[in-house]
Amino acid sequence: MVLPVVLDVDTGVDDACALLLAAMHPSLDLRAVTCVGGNAPVDAVVAHTLTVLDAAGRPDVVVARGAERPLLEAAVDARHVHGEDGMGDLDWARSSRCADPRHAVEVLRDTLLEAAAHGDSSSLVTLVPLAPLTNVALLLRTYPQVAAGLREIVFMGGAVEVGNATASAEFNVFHDPEAAAVVLDACADLAIPVTMYGLDVFYQPRVSLEQARLLVAAGGHGASELAGRLVEFQCQRFESTAATIGDAGAVCAVIEPGGVRAERLPVRVELAGTWSRGRTIVDRRDWGGDLSHDPHGQARSSIDVCLDVDAQRYATIWLDTVSGGMR
Numbered sequence: 163m164v165l166p167v168v169l170d171v172d173t174g175v176d177d178a179c180a181l182l183l184a185a186m187h188p189s190l191d192l193r194a195v196t197c198v199g200g201n202a203p204v205d206a207v208v209a210h211t212l213t214v215l216d217a218a219g220r221p222d223v224v225v226a227r228g229a230e231r232p233l234l235e236a237a238v239d240a241r242h243v244h245g246e247d248g249m250g251d252l253d254w255a256r257s258s259r260c261a262d263p264r265h266a267v268e269v270l271r272d273t274l275l276e277a278a279a280h281g282d283s284s285s286l287v288t289l290v291p292l293a294p295l296t297n298v299a300l301l302l303r304t305y306p307q308v309a310a311g312l313r314e315i316v317f318m319g320g321a322v323e324v325g326n327a328t329a330s331a332e333f334n335v336f337h338d339p340e341a342a343a344v345v346l347d348a349c350a351d352l353a354i355p356v357t358m359y360g361l362d363v364f365y366q367p368r369v370s371l372e373q374a375r376l377l378v379a380a381g382g383h384g385a386s387e388l389a390g391r392l393v394e395f396q397c398q399r400f401e402s403t404a405a406t407i408g409d410a411g412a413v414c415a416v417i418e419p420g421g422v423r424a425e426r427l428p429v430r431v432e433l434a435g436t437w438s439r440g441r442t443i444v445d446r447r448d449w450g451g452d453l454s455h456d457p458h459g460q461a462r463s464s465i466d467v468c469l470d471v472d473a474q475r476y477a478t479i480w481l482d483t484v485s486g487g488m489r
């Protein structure tokens with residue numbers, strides 16, 4: 163069965179890896195891509211996303227501009243990770259196309275309500291947020307009826323263990339903690355299944371510099387060359403001989419869910435902590451659930467938290483797809 167998917171991105175080097183995979187894998191039907199400020203300002207994210215979809219041979223996919231900044235926090239970027247232009251400073255020819263005139267939240271609404279109108283489960287959309295959750299929070303609070311068109315949400319964000327943006331928080335959640343808290347709360351209200359592909363698995367699927375150079379050698383300014391250049395950038399930036407496929411791992415978890423081991427666990431987002439703001443607090447206590455002594459009680463949201471990943475399998479899925487081997 164071909165799965166309808168929508169990605170929400172802050173393209174970004176690894177978002178670009180995820181976009182190539184989602185646009186090219188035969189088991190996914192990429193319906194739309196919505197953009198949000200995060201790794202780079204939202205207009206740069208839109209430009210990068212259009213460019214990546216051109217390279218993937220998918221100019222048909224709707225791209226929409228969304229939130230410029232988080233709900234409460236000021237906008238920051240991640241140039242120290244993704245380069246000055248936000249996508250690896252590749253000097254890659256930019257798309258001449260423009261985004262859809264609708265706001266990202268409207269494109270999400272329209273796409274999900276259309277899916278709901280079909281009335282059969284095969285039309286339901288898997289929403290894959292790979293960025294701060296600002297667009298998704300705005301969507302679910304403004305148009306809760308879209309839940310009827312959602313199969314599930316598989317998001318890259320959070321962490322059970324350590325963070326990356328800070329010692330305790332992962333970038334996407336740290337960038338907009340209120341949005342993450344709203345999404346978890348709304349999904350509990352609306353009974354939307356959620357899978358958290360967090361840092362505990364995010365860094366494990368990796369591609370070597372040698373494999374990247376083979377991708378680049380395909381040339382032709384196509385998906386394979388772009389994919390290889392993205393990995394090469396990361397290897398150079400971090401002085402490493404391999405790089406994570408990052409957000410693309412969350413797309414692999416949609417393609418092949420058996421490649422991750424997840425547990426359904428209560429999760430809260432810390433909004434107040436001085437040193438812990440933006441942390442996803444994953445409750446892994448296993449003493450039978452007697453919470454009478456716990457003043458916090460159990461979190462409203464219990465979601466599927468990825469704890470392990472078949473990293474080699476996911477790296478292979480990505481490589482086979484972006485190299486054209488999956489066609």
Ligand code: RIB
Pocket residue numbers: 172174175176177200201240292293294318326332333334408409
């Ligand atoms: O913490 C990793 C996340 O932050 C990824 O989505 C990456 O693209 C950055 O946005």
Ligand code: CA
Pocket residue numbers: 171172173174176177201292293409
């Ligand atoms: Ca991202």
